[in-house]
Amino acid sequence: MxxxxxxxxxxxxxxxxxxxxxxxxxxxxxxxxxxxxxxxxxxxxxxxxxxxxxxxxxxxxxxxxxxxxxxxxxxxxxxxxxxxxxxxxxxxxxxxxxxxxxxxxxxxxxxxxxxxxxxxxxxxxxxxxxxxxxxxxxxxxxxxxxxxxxxxxxxxxxxxxxxxxxxxxxxxxxxxxxxxxxxxxxxxxxxxxxxxxxxxxxxxxxxxxxxxxxxxIRVPADDWAPAGYVPSTQQNALITNNNVSADNALKTPQFWLLWVVLLTNVTAGIGVLETASPLVQESFSDAAMGAGRGVTAAAAAGFVGLLSLFNLLGRFFWSSASDKLGRKVTYAIYFGLGIVLYALIPTLGHNVQLALYVVVACVIISMYGGGFATIPAYLSDLFGKYQVGAIHGRLLTAWSTAGILGPLIVNFLHESRKAEGYTGAAAYQTVFYAMAGLLVVGLLANFAVTAVNAKYNEKGPVDAEPGGH
Amino acid sequence: MNQPPVSSTTPETPSSGGAVFLAWAFVGIPLLWGVSQTFIKALDLFK
Structure with missing residues (x-):
């Protein structure tokens, strides 16, 4: 050789x-x-x-x-x-x-x-x-x-x-x-x-x-483990010590449930990100806030910047928290809390509560980022470490789908409301209610996630370098 | 595999602390710069 x-x-x-x-x-x-x-x-x-x-x-x-x-x-x-x-x-x-x-x-x-x-x-x-x-x-x-x-x-x-x-x-x-x-x-x-x-x-x-x-970059030796690390002894049924190949993962309902989980979380987040600048300017315009007190284009850019910061922080915060809370519970928080917060946004806009509106949007976006960052660990828990990169890669088609679906839904609903004569925060009302509805679907999909059937597990020890020897 | 087997209880050596610091600085400095720029922009919301 x-x-x-x-x-x-x-x-x-x-x-x-x-x-x-x-x-x-x-x-x-x-x-x-x-x-x-x-x-x-x-x-x-x-x-x-x-x-x-x-x-x-x-x-x-x-x-x-x-x-x-x-x-x-x-x-x-x-x-x-x-x-x-x-x-x-x-x-x-x-x-x-x-x-x-x-x-x-x-x-x-x-x-x-x-x-x-x-x-x-x-x-x-x-x-x-x-x-x-x-x-x-x-x-x-x-x-x-x-x-x-x-x-x-x-x-x-x-x-x-x-x-x-x-x-x-x-x-x-x-x-x-x-x-x-x-x-x-x-x-x-x-x-x-x-x-x-x-x-x-x-x-x-x-x-x-x-x-x-x-x-x-380095990969660890096959038998390496952190000092003092003891693998899970199945206290949590959703964390496996077995391994499922990328091909077999596609045959499991768990993969497709997580596909829906990622799709709904990302689509809803894009709903906010796509509209963040016009949303805050239209919802808190001079007409709503009083002459000279409305959100300017520069302030709206600041709002977008703030969302970016929380998107970043949420990726680390929520993903780290999931190590303690468990992935299923963490996603249940994304969806459960998300449904409440998305449904709250139109009301806060209607009542011209800018400060609370900004806080709610930041929490929503932190959970959008958290959803991206937590999914690899969720996959690893369910399917093992063997081909988790490949399984993650296949799951990212949900992101591509959300990238197309999210803006389509947002623009369609927003334009429809405007055509009906609604303006300001009211023009975005159905957008946020629809996103909250999507999160209900995600919540149900996450709720349905159970341990992977043992028939999909690789038999015997897996080769860290398949075909490479 | 060319490498000899490694004990499953191999400790992490503190000798590579300097390399770890430099590695984190290499990615951390640009990241902090980007975050600070975004934070400054975000302050416009509160003016």
Whole structure:
């Protein structure tokens, strides 16, 4: 057998004494980078004015907001698809090769998109940022998950929460960084309003930044366990010591129940995120608050920023709390409390209670982020560690579906209410009641989750490197 | 597998504390910068 390359799984097995607290930063290096996707909206205005050169006055030949919105949609759909398709490959080759593939695809997507911007060819941008970059997103998102769970069997929620928190934090870095880079390149006279040069620069920055994760990541030896760790002795029927393969997981009702759980939680959260800025401005306008006291566009941007912070904090807080509370109870809180809070939002808007409204929205978004971060640990509890990355990848198709479904529901219901003559907070009333209804479905699905039937378990010890020997 | 088996009770060595600190700083500094920028923006809501 030829000597294994540095990228092979067998070359990433940690030696004795390797400190497991090096693994979360390695995972964060990937998630902080790919989290840039949530900041893509900062490019929408400049991309929509490449011909005219003035974002305030686009030319007829400029790309429209609808055309530009498709870039992000393609990326999110490809995220889900590639996570589902490449999950088993990831489990076979290990996290280092997968992280490198993610880095090459994600940064490569920027390079191709830069060419598309330079040539003013939207199809090249779709292919670059959307397809190639989207594949990088999907592989990168799931690449550290099973490794983290193997290193932290005693704190699965904390470990995956830290990594997935990075996906929320990535946008917070990328947004001001992208704006600063565009300003710099615009004044340097590089053309395309600095967008192409910014794409190239971001591609280089992310390629280098992600290398830290690629070369730091290690998998534990098969028989490694944290000092003093004693595996569960089945006090909790929902935490298994067995293993279910990714293919078998698809045959279980538990997988599809969790698919519904993720779908409903994400769809409802998107309902708030999608509408956050216009929602708070329309609900608390001068007409509602009094002349000169309404929420301005700048304050609404602050509201969106606050939601981003709680999205980030919720990923770590709720996921860590789930280690103590149990995953099923944690999701029951997301849904139970969520139903009450979503149903409360229209009333708070109607009564013009801004402070309480902001608090409620922040709690809702913290649970939206928490839902993302807790799901890998839930999967690991139910299906074991064996192919949890691949199973997680397949479950992320629920995210892609929610990415399409959420905005469709929100826009349809909001437009319908406006057509009926409702304005302000009242125009969003059915949106929030519908989201609360969706959470009822999620609550029932979560309630129905039970231990996986033993017939789906792998027989005998599982190979950590299937097909790799 | 090339590596020798590792004891299931292998302790985590404190000798790599510096490396752990540097690794967390590498990802933590940009993250804190991003969070601070977002926090400053969020303050506009309360003005």
């Amino acid at each position: 030829a000597e294994a390359s540095l990228l092979d799984r067998s070359r990433t097995v940690a030696g004795p004494g390797y400190n497991r607290w090096l693994i979360p930063p390695a995972a964060l290096a990937i998630h902080l980078a790919i989290g840039q996707a949530y900041a893509f909206s900062v490019f929408k205005k400049p991309l929509g004015a490449l011909i005219s050169g003035d974002p305030a006055a686009p030319a007829a030949a400029d790309w429209t907001p609808t055309q530009l919105g498709i870039i992000f949609s393609i990326a999110i759909v490809l995220l889900g698809l590639s996570a589902a398709i490449f999950g088993k490959w990831l489990e076979r080759v290990g996290p280092r090769k997968a992280m490198l593939a993610s880095a090459l695809c994600f940064s490569g997507g920027f390079f191709i998109a830069a060419l598309g911007v330079h040539l003013h060819n939207l199809w090249i941008v779709y292919f670059g940022y959307g397809v190639v970059g989207g594949i990088g997103l999907g592989i990168g998102y799931i690449s550290p998950v099973s490794t983290l769970i193997k290193w932290f069997p005693d704190r699965r929620g904390v470990a995956t929460g830290m990594a997935i928190m990075g996906f929320g934090g990535g946008a917070m870095i990328a947004s001001p960084l992208s704006v600063a880079l565009m300003d710099y390149f615009k004044t340097s006279g590089t053309g395309t309003l600095g967008v192409a040069a910014t794409f190239l620069t971001l591609g280089v920055i992310y390629l280098l930044f992600m290398q830290f994760g690629v070369w730091t």
